[in-house]
Amino acid sequence: MIKSAYMKKLAAQPLYKQVIREVMAAVEAGEWQEDESLPSEVELGQRFGVSQGTVRKALDVLVADSILYRRQGVGTFVAGMSDFLMRGRFALLTDPKGETAKIELLGCVRIHAGEQLAEILGLRRGAALWQVRRLLRVSGQIVGLEELLLPEANFPELEMRRIRELKGNLRELCWRDFGVRLQDGETRYRAVSAGSAEARLLQVELNEPLLQLVRLAKDFSGKPQVWSVAWLKTEQLAFEPSVTG
Amino acid sequence: MIKSAYMKKLAAQPLYKQVIREVMAAVEAGEWQEDESLPSEVELGQRFGVSQGTVRKALDVLVADSILYRRQGVGTFVAGMSDFLMRGRFALLTDPKGETAKIELLGCVRIHAGEQLAEILGLRRGAALWQVRRLLRVSGQIVGLEELLLPEANFPELEMRRIRELKGNLRELCWRDFGVRLQDGETRYRAVSAGSAEARLLQVELNEPLLQLVRLAKDFSGKPQVWSVAWLKTEQLAFEPSVTG
DNA sequence: TACAGTCTTATATAAGACAAAAGATACAAT
DNA sequence: ATTGTATCTTTTGTCTTATATAAGACTGTA
Numbered sequence A, B: 001m002i003k004s005a006y007m008k009k010l011a012a013q014p015l016y017k018q019v020i021r022e023v024m025a026a027v028e029a030g031e032w033q034e035d036e037s038l039p040s041e042v043e044l045g046q047r048f049g050v051s052q053g054t055v056r057k058a059l060d061v062l063v064a065d066s067i068l069y070r071r072q073g074v075g076t077f078v079a080g081m082s083d084f085l086m087r088g089r090f091a092l093l094t095d096p097k098g099e100t101a102k103i104e105l106l107g108c109v110r111i112h113a114g115e116q117l118a119e120i121l122g123l124r125r126g127a128a129l130w131q132v133r134r135l136l137r138v139s140g141q142i143v144g145l146e147e148l149l150l151p152e153a154n155f156p157e158l159e160m161r162r163i164r165e166l167k168g169n170l171r172e173l174c175w176r177d178f179g180v181r182l183q184d185g186e187t188r189y190r191a192v193s194a195g196s197a198e199a200r201l202l203q204v205e206l207n208e209p210l211l212q213l214v215r216l217a218k219d220f221s222g223k224p225q226v227w228s229v230a231w232l233k234t235e236q237l238a239f240e241p242s243v244t245g
Numbered sequence C: 001t002a003c004a005g006t007c008t009t010a011t012a013t014a015a016g017a018c019a020a021a022a023g024a025t026a027c028a029a030t
Numbered sequence D: 001a002t003t004g005t006a007t008c009t010t011t012t013g014t015c016t017t018a019t020a021t022a023a024g025a026c027t028g029t030a
Helices: A007-009 A015-026 A041-048 A052-062 A115-121 A161-166 A170-178 A195-204 B005-010 B013-030 B041-048 B052-064 B117-120 B160-165 B169-180 B195-200
Strands: A066-070 A073-079 A102-112 A127-140 A141-151 A189-191 A207-219 A223-233 B068-071 B077-079 B104-111 B127-140 B139-151 B189-193 B209-219 B224-233
Touching: A015 A041, A015 A052, A041 A052, A052 A066, A102 A141, A115 A141, A127 A170, A141 A195, A189 B189, A195 A223, B013 B041, B013 B052, B041 B052, B052 B068, B068 B117, B104 B139, B117 B224, B139 B195, B195 B224
Parallel strands: none
Antiparallel strands: A066 A073, A102 A127, A127 A141, A141 A223, A189 A207, A189 B209, A207 A223, A207 B189, B068 B077, B104 B127, B127 B139, B139 B224, B189 B209, B209 B224
């Protein structure tokens, strides 16, 4: 990290942003496990050559992104469950006891991009893509279905084996194995009817309404890298709202 | 220094949280108009008797809530359009040209809380509620339907007239006319089938999938104040994702 | 054992010094 | 008159230091 005024000038980025990147890289490299505490803010400050307050400002961002969480007087911890779908303000995929979703691989095949998909991912028509399909379970119950599309050019050695080893954190895999560091994109929420394939895989009735999440994840240069779509069973509420009259 | 539970109880909130409340109150009181700049952080610091950094920390929160926005070297401004549905990360209700939704009042009637609704709002069973129903339009097209439920006890003079005058900012009305200052609650996203009432009002087919947003807004003491449910037509995407095979 | 103090270590808050960005102003060159 | 440029002022942005608060571990005592 930055140790001198000269280096600082070269860096051309605020210190706390550099700290964000360093900490993020360390998290993605698995330096600390889920729910394991990071070094204290003071220690991290020493490590990066900045003050506690600067480390704190960096961690603020990662906490807001729910990549980390904090407990006053105790420490700062790596938040569990940081896959695409789970990340962020999304509370649907945890059951009442707070259990996190388990991911089950359904398949990984090589396909060719149609016109629209090619445009979305910034590729030429017919470019090779990996299509990964996974099932999400909470407490054993199927809650959702996820489909990922990744350009083969950027993920050359993607194989079932690597995906199978993946515990759920696609970001980490992308970074460690392919050198692709992903940002989150905006997620669009939609309501759709279950088609025959969705109904079969999710074990619901045909045309049952499903919550659909559509997301395009880009790398830090802004280039699209992963197109992901998820279908989620609608959660039950204690009180089912409806319009009367 | 004597430390006792009594002293602790007396101990004030952190300064920056007090500043948040002061600034929020001023915004809601209309001290500055939309897109009008607030006094500088230094001036606000003098006004509240705190440092610029403390004011800044307070404004950080309001900026994160998109109640304010900032431009370096220029100033801090009041953000427009802060109704429940529009607030936050929710991009569904703006059309491609960025037009904001218009709200059309459908009705406002007095009902009695059922058991579950009473529990949600922290009231006794049968307590009087105002039920407000509104239609959301973008570029004239119907895009959604919203139902609000407010305890009559907290909104004693609620009338059609006042609601009709409302341009869309329920928070401001609650504060100005009823002295109720609202926080946003968590929004739950669900997919539901259109019932007969929803289908008629939204002019869609029966059982068409709709995106449902369910939210409980509380005041700053944590007491539930507004239960809101919205049904939104699903937006069309250029590329309609589906699972094949 | 139960309980109350105290120590240690962590995050949380606050203030102040300084940097960077964006306009505004002044003024010279054309 | 207009254009360009340097500089001044105001505003937000960054960073450090000092101190407060919270949580758990430890310790002595009834």
